[in-house]
Amino acid sequence: MDKQLDLLQGTLDMLILKAVSLGPLHGYGILLRIQQISKDRLEIQQGSLYPALYRLEHQGWIDSEWGESENKRKAKYYRLTAAGKRRLQAETENWNRMADVIAGILGTKPEKA
């Protein structure tokens, strides 16, 4: 297994939005989905997921509803709202631009004298 990476500040929100953009999920499901997509290369403190979820819901980017889990248990499901969709798009573009810039800077080779 690859060495796990610590999550960059502020990226957890983006990952959650991405995870629920594919369909409604409960908290644990979101955790599994992120681990699955990242192929277990990201280290996420499980507990830190919930303050983030509540914050996103507070801001109106996700919405929640109680439903039934695969094991027939009551679970709270989160789904992306329209505002959340726009937010995810904006964040994605932002991230890509930033990644390009950083990659560009880091990729610069010393010029030959």
Added chain:
Amino acid sequence: MISWNQFRSWLRATSGRSRMESEMDSELRFHIEAFAEDLIDNGVSREEAMRRARIEFGGIERVKAESREARGVTLLDEMMQDFRYGQRVLRKSPGFTVVAVLTLALGIGANTAIFSLIDQVALRWLPIKNPEQLFELKRDFLIPEYEKLSTRTHSFSGIFASDSGPMIAGIDGVSESVRGKFVSGSYHSVLGIDALLGRVITPADDQPSSPSVCVLSYNFWNRRFALSPEVLGKTITLKRVPFTIVGVARELGREQGADILVPMVTHLQLSMKDNDTVRVFGRLAPKLSEKQAAAQLTWTYQQILSESAGSHLTPEQQRLIVEKSIRLRPAGRGGLEGFSTQLRILAGVVGMVLLIACANVANLLLARGATRQREIAVRLAIGAGRWRLIRQLLTESTLLAVLAGGLGILLAFWGGQLLWALFSGDATPISLDLRVLGFTAFLSVLTGIAFGLLPALRATRINPAPALKEGGRGVGYSSWRAAGSRWGLGRGLLVLQIGLSLTLLIGAGLLLRSLQNLSRVDVGFDRENVLDMWVLPTMVGYDIPREHSLYWQLLDRLNALPGVQSASLSRLQLFGGFWGRRVAIPGYAPGTKSDEMRVSCNTTAPKFFATMGIPRLLGRDFTPADSATAPPVAVISESMARQYFPGENPLGRHFRFTGEDASGDIEIVGVARDILTKFREEQSNRSPRAVYIPFTQAPSTMTGQAVIEVRTAANPSDIAATMHAAAEALDKNLPVQNVQTQEQIVSQSLGEQRSLSGITAFFGLLALLLASIGLYGTMSYVVGQRTKEIGIRMALGADRQKVLFMVLREGIIVTLVGIATGLALGAALTRLLSNQLYNLSGTDPLTFSAVSLFLLIVALVASYIPARRAMRMDPIATLRYE
């Protein structure tokens, strides 16, 4: 900005708190169990799976706290928590709580009382449409002048005249005295006041040929007719003329309001004949400034004056007209102008009291902060943020202040009324409306933060480790320095308290000394053994000949009474009214000062000078022979004789009244000693030069009512009933009012001065009490803190006297610095008092030193008690105390 979404989520979070908590619980439990099941599926034992799931998840309580915070509930949540905690803390130390709440309640209550007064007399808008547009024209207008002005001016979108005065109203055959008001037909429409019942007064009512109608104020309708709608069409008799009630309307409030309103056209018929002028108000036309309007009005007014003066104006007449400019005064707030300086002084006084109360409670909190050091250290050590702790301490102090605010409102309500009744003899109702409550609530919260912030900052600025190590008692040698600096802040607060108390006491001292000076002033007449009684024949419709014969008969009867030395009358009461006139004297050229020809005028009956004890210096008194048809005569005052007839005999010389009510030549037949018409005459533009004329020869504006004066051999109050009966025997309907001794009249004229100095002295002593409690408390605290040090000193052989002085020295130094501060502050602030002082410098050394000495003695006593306790300590016991 808070979006709707955030608000909804916050609302859900706060309103359904317990539901949210349980949902959060089951959500987190689901997560942990789901994770554990996955682990079990991978072959981990159930017990181990649960354990690992919990560990991987992290601190559940922390997650919950962060989640709550994410939903925006924590602030309110914590405030509630702080509130409950604060409540418990305050209940646990009732002594501290009671002292702090009482102290603050005094401060807040005093401010509430004064605010409600200021609000009522100066701040509140009148209950009319667009009150900010309303202005008063600062000048008295004759009614014809007002009528011309109102048709010609374009400076106002509306203009009206009014004049208030007492009236006797006959309602259902019963006479009662009411507050009447003459209003021009435009009054209600310009103010924008609608009728509550029937109709208001209209321009059509204000015509000589219109039927006599009147409008009742809402308050009078309520008080007298219990809001009965059947008053419409009833008649009220005013001076024997029936007036039909056509409506009820709201009036302008306590100061400017009236009971019964009648059209201005009835003024000549119904007024007290003491004036033929009215007050004029207008609504400023749009887009016109106050200054422009005043200039336009002045121009129009002077034109009207010169037209009515005729075609040939003497230079003197021209000069008088040009002098008459018009100033505008905003009239939209019910303002009592004369009272405002005193209210401002009182506001300053109560502000200082509140400041002292704050300093006092802050000191108490500082001392408590020291004893709570351990609690605070523990909370800091287990991770509470400093800001969080400060917030909690501030919640406590705000809680104190709000409790005090509640109590303060009660104090303002009861105490305020008592205080006013005590000092001014007039129970001014303190009205508690939303504005006043709002002010008090605001003041309380502000106060809570003001006195709580410094102690809270100080209490949380500690290093938890050493504070914990030292155990519950807090102070040992290592934190001696910290304690020292805390004492520094406390010392500063004490200096502030002592300084402010001294300032208040100096103010009170100066006011009381001036009061004393004033009561010793020679007023020029003998105020003892004289009884005054007002009779107001014009209120029941007497014409002038009947009025005169009434006076003659009444004086005859009174002069014949046993125990009466002499009886007389005058139109103006001494130390009551003042009537300024201008005179012209043949052969005397006025100087440059425009007020030089101004004299005061009074009308009298024979024996007036004997009755009032005013020595006559030359010539004769009036006699019944000086009748309306006899040649006009006058007695003048000494200073008038000196001014206009220097080195000459004024007897037989002549003068004339000029201006309105100009007269023909009047012969001077006597000279009397100068008298004062009121205290501090020099501050108003009153002149000591006086003219007395026989009441039979008075112009009509000086008729209609008179004050009967009787000099008695014994206590004048004994004769009051006899005097009243004599008037009643002549005419049982004759209005008789205000039977008082002349001494009471003179002393009442100092009422404002007395109430101001009384209230200031009261608050000054209160401030001193607070400051001495503060000093006592702080000294006791210091002695407590230094127990061990004192024990060691004594064990090493310091004698008890030395210990006493060591502790006492602390108190004396603080007191002296406080006194110095107070003296400086006092010297700076008493300048504001200067026109309340009489024959006294604002920096009167006697007052300053006496008050300082007094304060020093009180402060010495306050610090001596704890110092003596220190002296009596048993060194062995104190050292074992650890």
